Each structure stands twice: as C-alpha cells, then as structure tokens.
Amino acid sequence: xxxxxxxxxxxxxxxxxxxxxxxxxxxxxxxxxxxxxxxxxxxxxxxxxxxxxxxxxxxxxxxxxxxxxxxxxxxxxxxxxxxxxxxxxxxxxxxxxxxxxxxxxxxxxxxxxxxxxxxxxxxxxxxxxxxxxxxxxxxxxxxxxxxxxxxxxxxxxxxxxxxxxxxxxxxxxxxxxxxxxxxxxxxxxxxxxxxxxxxxxxxxxxxxxxxxxxxxxxxxxxxxxxxxxxxxxxxxxxxxxxxxxxxxxxxxxxxxxxxxxxxxxxxxxxxxxxxxxxxxxxxxxxxxxxxxxxxxxxxxxxxxxxxxxxxxxxxxxxxxxxxxxxxxxxxxxxxxxxxxxxxxxxxxxxxxxxxxxxxx
Numbered sequence: 001x002x003x004x005x006x007x008x009x010x011x012x013x014x015x016x017x018x019x020x021x022x023x024x025x026x027x028x029x030x031x032x033x034x035x036x037x038x039x040x041x042x043x044x045x046x047x048x049x050x051x052x053x054x055x056x057x058x059x060x061x062x063x064x065x066x067x068x069x070x071x072x073x074x075x076x077x078x079x080x081x082x083x084x085x086x087x088x089x090x091x092x093x094x095x096x097x098x099x100x101x102x103x104x105x106x107x108x109x110x111x112x113x114x115x116x117x118x119x120x121x122x123x124x125x126x127x128x129x130x131x132x133x134x135x136x137x138x139x140x141x142x143x144x145x146x147x148x149x150x151x152x153x154x155x156x157x158x159x160x161x162x163x164x165x166x167x168x169x170x171x172x173x174x175x176x177x178x179x180x181x182x183x184x185x186x187x188x189x190x191x192x193x194x195x196x197x198x199x200x201x202x203x204x205x206x207x208x209x210x211x212x213x214x215x216x217x218x219x220x221x222x223x224x225x226x227x228x229x230x231x232x233x234x235x236x237x238x239x240x241x242x243x244x245x246x247x248x249x250x251x252x253x254x255x256x257x258x259x260x261x262x263x264x265x266x267x268x269x270x271x272x273x274x275x276x277x278x279x280x281x282x283x284x285x286x287x288x289x290x291x292x293x294x295x296x297x298x299x300x301x302x303x304x305x306x307x308x309x310x311x312x313x314x315x316x317x318x319x320x321x322x323x324x325x326x327x328x329x330x331x332x333x334x335x336x337x338x339x340x341x342x343x344x345x346x347x348x349x350x351x352x353x354x355x356x357x358x359x360x
Contacts, residue, residue: 005097008036008098008099009025009036011045011099013040013102013104015265016267019165020125020163022049024163027348028356031352035054035055036057036093038058039056043104059109061079061082061105086112089109090113096119098121102125106133119358121351122137122144123143123160124143126146127266127294128289129151130291137157141358142358144347146270161270161347163270164274165251168250174277175333177255181258184215185216185258185326186217186219187217187257187258188262189261190261196223196282200229200230202315203218204230204234204237205237220242254277259279259322262282263292266295270344272305273342276339278325278336278338279299279305279335280321280322283307293309299342302341303335303338306325
C-alpha cells in the first residue's frame with residue numbers, strides 16, 4: 001500500500017450509516033486510497049465491513065442519549081476512554097484524512113482528528129442532523145448533507161444526497177422494469193437492518209383483509225430477532241410470503257418490487273430514489289428528533305411516496321392503501337419515476353473526491 005493516501009472512515013451502528021460509508025469506501029479504493037474503518041464491535045459494521053475486505057479498528061463507545069442514570073454518570077469515563085482509544089488509533093495509523101459518516105464512533109474519532117490537526121470531512125445522512133455530526137460540523141473542513149438545509153448556512157454544507165451502492169443506482173429505469181411485468185403485483189416490506197415489529201404485525205393482518213385476487217406477492221425483511229415472530233404472524237393470518245431476516249442483495253429486491261412498504265431511514269430514502277420505486281413510508285416514531293418523518297416528507301412532496309404515522313397504521317387502513325395503490329399500475333409507475341427524478345447517484349464519488357482533495 002506504499003504511496004496510497006491513507007483514509008480513515010468512521011461510521012457505525014446501523015445500516016443507515018454503514019452502507020453509505022461502504023459506498024464511499026468503494027469509490028476511495030477505486031481512486032487508489034488505502035481505507036481503514038473505525039467502529040464498535042456491537043454495530044452492524046462489525047460484520048459488514050470485514051466482508052468488504054476493509055481493515056477494522058475498534059473502540060468502545062455508546063450513544064449519549066436515552067441512558068439510565070447510572071450510564072449517564074459513567075458517560076464521562078466512557079467518553080474519555082473512547083477519546084483515548086481513538087487518539088491512539090489515529091497516532092498509529094496517521095491517516096491523511098478522516099471521514100465521519102455518523103454513528104457513535106464518529107464523535108471521539110472526529111474530536112481527536114481535530115485536536116491532532118488531521119483534515120476532517122463530515123457527511124450527514126438524515127434531514128435532521130444527529131448529535132455527533134452537529135458537533136463535528138463546527139470543526140470539519142468539509143461538510144456534506146443528504147437533504148438541502150439540514151445544517152445552518154454558516155456551516156457551508158454541500159447537498160450531495162446519500163451515497164448508495166452502484167449496483168442499486170445502475171438498475172434499469174422504472175419504465176423498463178415495469179414494461180416486462182405481468183401477473184400479481186409485488187410488495188417489498190423493509191423494516192430496516194433490525195426489522196420493524198409494527199410492520200411485521202400489521203402487514204399480514206392487512207393482507208388477510210384483501211381478496212385473494214388482490215393480494216400481491218410479498219418479500220418481507222423481518223429482522224434477525226423478529227423473524228420467527230413474523231413467521232407466526234403470517235401463518236396465523238393465512239398469508240404466504242417470502243420472509244427473510246435480512247436482505248443482502250438490495251438491488252435484486254428493489255428491481256423485483258412494484259411497491260415498497262418501509263421505514264424512512266435516510267439510506268432507504270436514498271435507495272428508493274436511486275432505484276426509482278414508489279413507497280408507503282411508516283417513520284419510526286421513536287427516532288431521535290423524529291428525523292424519519294422529516295426524511296419521509298422529501299419523497300412525499302415529490303409524489304413518490306405516501307406517509308403513514310405508525311399510530312395510524314391499522315390493518316384496515318393499510319389494506320385500503322394497498323388495494324388503492326396495487327390496483328393502479330400507472331400510478332405505481334408515476335410514483336417510481338418521481339422517485340427516480342430525486343436520485344443523486346454521484347454522492348459517493350463527490351464525498352470521496354472531497355476526501356482526496358483535503359489531503360495536505
């Protein structure tokens with residue numbers, strides 16, 4: 001790796017941070033950079049990043065919100081430990097640039113990069129910035145946002161969209177995909193990388209209210225810990241579906257579907273746009289700062305999605321929505337094309353180039 005610019009990526013926790021960062025890592029490596037990743041062993045990065053062939057560095061860190069009194073009292077000690085670990089890693093690796101893309105590891109790593117004089121680039125995936133990136137945006141050399149207006153104008157953030165994997169961005173256009181469709185409609189249900197209990201319960205109940213002729217084919221990502229309960233829910237409702245804990249090949253899933261029913265994480269919003277597919281969005285009601293509702297409105301305003309709050313997601317309402325949408329292929333195509341018009345498929349390349357240009 002001699003002569004390659006060394007870049008450290010900090011991202012972790014959920015797929016919403018990890019997958020966009022992997023997309024940037026892919027572009028960086030294409031440009032000849034040596035990429036290392038800093039994360040936590042409890043996050044999704046612990047399994048996905050090594051699979052991508054990227055070396056890992058570990059720190060012990062957790063979130064700063066919603067903790068018990070005991071955990072809050074211990075937080076200064078835990079944060080000090082994470083800062084020390086991050087500093088040790090940075091001094092040993094001596095990266096030319098540090099890229100923070102959200103998640104717990106970004107905070108200590110970003111702070112230490114600033115203290116050590118290492119250029120820092122930040123990318124925020126959500127319409128409402130997370131606590132870590134709100135801090136880091138104050139000291140970063142370059143700041144990127146997925147949704148326009150996420151950061152105050154004083155941060156001089158550049159709206160580039162969310163990095164998505166090329167295999168998703170390269171899917172055929174909605175018109176091409178829909179032209180070859182025949183038979184039953186296809187519904188893709190996504191609960192995020194950890195699943196969604198509300199969707200796992202409501203979807204089979206709603207499908208049971210539809211006539212057999214109206215029911216779509218269903219591919220449902222139920223989440224690892226929730227998968228068995230979802231199987232029971234479908235069996236009790238008398239509904240046949242393809243259930244899986246996790247979908248690794250999301251390009252295949254998006255290319256297969258006529259409509260997606262899902263949460264409104266930033267990565268999902270970006271992938272729906274890149275793939276060009278309409279959606280019914282059910283924002284996670286307990287997301288920090290209700291950022292998923294803000295994300296969802298981005299597609300809704302463009303006519304690419306309908307938004308239903310979880311408190312209003314009854315089986316009856318969901319059945320009515322599915323009946324309305326799945327019976328109108330022209331409307332599904334219009335929603336898909338509206339989503340595709342929002343796509344910013346070069347976000348990963350823009351962030352990667354910004355990292356390379358930040359090298360002193």
